[in-house]
Amino acid sequence: MNLTLKIWRQKSPKDKGRFETYKVEASPHMSFLEMLDVLNEELISKKEDPVTFEHDCREGICGTCSLVINGQPHGPNKGTATCQLHMRHYKDGDIIVIEPYRAAAFPVLKDLAVDRSAFDRIIQAGGYISVNTGAPQDGNAIPIEKDQAAKAFDAAACIGCGACVAACPNASAMLFVSAKVAHLAMLPQGKVEAKRRAQAMVRQMDAEGFGMCSNVTACEVECPKEISVKNIARLNREYLSSSISSETKV
Amino acid sequence: MSWFSNFLTSSIGQKVVMSLTGIFLILFLVVHLAGNLQLLYDDGGKKFNIYAEFMTSNPLIKTVSYLLYAFILLHAIQGWVLWRKNRKARGPQRYAVKTTKSVGTNSFAASNMGWLGTIIFVFIVIHLYQFWLQMKLGNLPMANYDGKEVKDLYAIVSVAYDNLAFVIFYVVSMVVIAFHLLHGFQSAFQTLGINHNKYTPLIKGIGKAYSVLIPLGFAIIPVYMYFFH
Numbered sequence: 151m152n153l154t155l156k157i158w159r160q161k162s163p164k165d166k167g168r169f170e171t172y173k174v175e176a177s178p179h180m181s182f183l184e185m186l187d188v189l190n191e192e193l194i195s196k197k198e199d200p201v202t203f204e205h206d207c208r209e210g211i212c213g214t215c216s217l218v219i220n221g222q223p224h225g226p227n228k229g230t231a232t233c234q235l236h237m238r239h240y241k242d243g244d245i246i247v248i249e250p251y252r253a254a255a256f257p258v259l260k261d262l263a264v265d266r267s268a269f270d271r272i273i274q275a276g277g278y279i280s281v282n283t284g285a286p287q288d289g290n291a292i293p294i295e296k297d298q299a300a301k302a303f304d305a306a307a308c309i310g311c312g313a314c315v316a317a318c319p320n321a322s323a324m325l326f327v328s329a330k331v332a333h334l335a336m337l338p339q340g341k342v343e344a345k346r347r348a349q350a351m352v353r354q355m356d357a358e359g360f361g362m363c364s365n366v367t368a369c370e371v372e373c374p375k376e377i378s379v380k381n382i383a384r385l386n387r388e389y390l391s392s393s394i395s396s397e398t399k400v
Numbered sequence: 401m402s403w404f405s406n407f408l409t410s411s412i413g414q415k416v417v418m419s420l421t422g423i424f425l426i427l428f429l430v431v432h433l434a435g436n437l438q439l440l441y442d443d444g445g446k447k448f449n450i451y452a453e454f455m456t457s458n459p460l461i462k463t464v465s466y467l468l469y470a471f472i473l474l475h476a477i478q479g480w481v482l483w484r485k486n487r488k489a490r491g492p493q494r495y496a497v498k499t500t501k502s503v504g505t506n507s508f509a510a511s512n513m514g515w516l517g518t519i520i521f522v523f524i525v526i527h528l529y530q531f532w533l534q535m536k537l538g539n540l541p542m543a544n545y546d547g548k549e550v551k552d553l554y555a556i557v558s559v560a561y562d563n564l565a566f567v568i569f570y571v572v573s574m575v576v577i578a579f580h581l582l583h584g585f586q587s588a589f590q591t592l593g594i595n596h597n598k599y600t601p602l603i604k605g606i607g608k609a610y611s612v613l614i615p616l617g618f619a620i621i622p623v624y625m626y627f628f629h
Binding site: 156158167169218220221222247249252253254255256257258317319320321322324352353355356359360361362363364365366367368370371372379380382383384385386387388389390393396398399 | 402403406407410411412413414415416482485486488489490491492493494495496497498499500501502503504505507510511513583586587590591592593594595
């Protein structure tokens with residue numbers, strides 16, 4: 151199949167950037183990233199600069215791949231990352247527009263790669279539990295109710311890829327932050343620091359320059375792990391109640 | 401800063417301000433419509449004028465009305481601040497191609513609340529100038545009911561609703577309000593953290609019915625008066 155790709159090329163964070171058009175011949179069995187690999191092989195053989203894009207595990211669990219494909223983060227399929235998208239979903243002659251995530255908090259580094267370290271700083275602010283290291287506890291030492299465990303697990307499925315920010319008209323990181331806060335707040339090990347965590351993570355999220363949640367729900371639609379906006383309601387609850395009940399005066 | 405000002409200036413706190421003022425305005429619209437529907441009585445405006453007199457003289461209602469003015473302004477200003485911050489958060493470079501889909505809400509309304517709100521704000525300013533300011537400061541004709549002198553607000557309302565251009569402006573504004581409410585009603589509850597398997601479908605159902613019925617009720621009044629009074 152012959153495809154026309156319109157790819158955002160940007161030499162550096164300071165470069166203005168522009169779209170470049172490429173022709174590529176792909177097989178329907180290829181993954182989307184393999185199709186980009188083919189393009190890059192060609193560019194390298196022509197002594198041109200290959201397109202920079204991020205990838206790692208290529209099986210939908212690491213959250214490294216990104217890309218906004220024809221206006222949708224991770225492409226047209228539901229509940230999958232870009233690396234799980236295959237060329238059989240396209241047809242011969244298709245024009246595919248490929249852009250990086252667009253958000254002030256995710257500046258473009260080069261071409262399609264953006265700096266998502268804002269997410270790391272949000273996690274560092276409170277997306278963890280404090281435990282003594284040593285021998286692991288017995289798996290069932292603390293009983294957790296089944297429904298609660300399932301909900302916590304659904305939230306924990308977040309791979310931190312940032313598609314929620316890319317999909318959001320406000321570039322809000324609320325789905326990501328809510329998944330982390332909800333996941334830990336629903337488990338006994340995470341409850342201990344729940345109040346401090348909700349406050350610290352929201353503070354860091356605001357400091358990074360992400361937008362506010364308008365409850366558009368585009369994040370849930372585009373999330374490769376189908377994280378529900380119910381988690382955002384939980385984050386709102388956690389934040390509201392911790393603001394009111396926390397004994398810290400500031 | 402105190403914890404409270406920290407809360408109010410946080411992203412979630414600012415949204416809570418939008419949510420609470422929004423819910424107050426949602427409640428206000430019901431009262432406002434109930435009062436306005438008295439314009440439909442074929443009594444030369446007697447019921448409506450007596451009601452308008454009561455609403456502008458009762459001390460409790462006057463107090464609530466000051467709260468209402470404050471909340472309309474707060475909702476508008478806070479909304480405008482959020483709108484600006486959100487535009488900035490998207491960064492300088494926009495997507496060349498972008499589709500925005502939604503689940504459980506109207507994606508057009510959800511992603512255009514700022515524009516819809518701006519139109520509503522312009523409508524409110526015109527609406528207040530035309531009726532509220534005239535009632536407060538204008539030189540209204542007086543009506544006499546059983547020896548009681550009241551301002552004849554009905555008179556200027558019926559003159560306004562004789563003007564086709566104003567009737568159209570009014571109806572179009574109600575469509576805009578309907579879209580604003582279609583997203584805003586259920587969104588207000590989500591912002592407060594209320595999302596529950598049992599109650600959210602109910603909230604969304606009531607929200608949809610409300611967003612259609614209330615603006616429709618308001619829109620019927622000028623249309624009815626234009627054709628039948």
